[in-house]
Amino acid sequence: MDFLDWLQWPAMLVTVLAAWLIGSLKPRRRVGGFICFIISNLLWAIWGWHAQAYALIVLQVCLCFMNLRGFRKNAENTRGQQPDKP
Numbered sequence: 001m002d003f004l005d006w007l008q009w010p011a012m013l014v015t016v017l018a019a020w021l022i023g024s025l026k027p028r029r030r031v032g033g034f035i036c037f038i039i040s041n042l043l044w045a046i047w048g049w050h051a052q053a054y055a056l057i058v059l060q061v062c063l064c065f066m067n068l069r070g071f072r073k074n075a076e077n078t079r080g081q082q083p084d085k086p
Helices: 008-022 027-051 054-078
Strands: none
Touching: 008 027, 027 054
């Protein structure tokens, strides 16, 4: 098993982390979740290319556009709000 075969595991972990952050009530954590989702889209697309899973690549491109939209909308909502407290 080469490096690209193993790439699916960090992609999965980043996706789970992103889903956890998206569920936060704190806007900055949600923005972080969208950033993690975008990173996971990239990782899954690289793995999909390696595995010749072209439908997965198309899915990741579509999801990336949705995540970019979510990032933008949440980033706009964080402006003017008080910083998150731990």
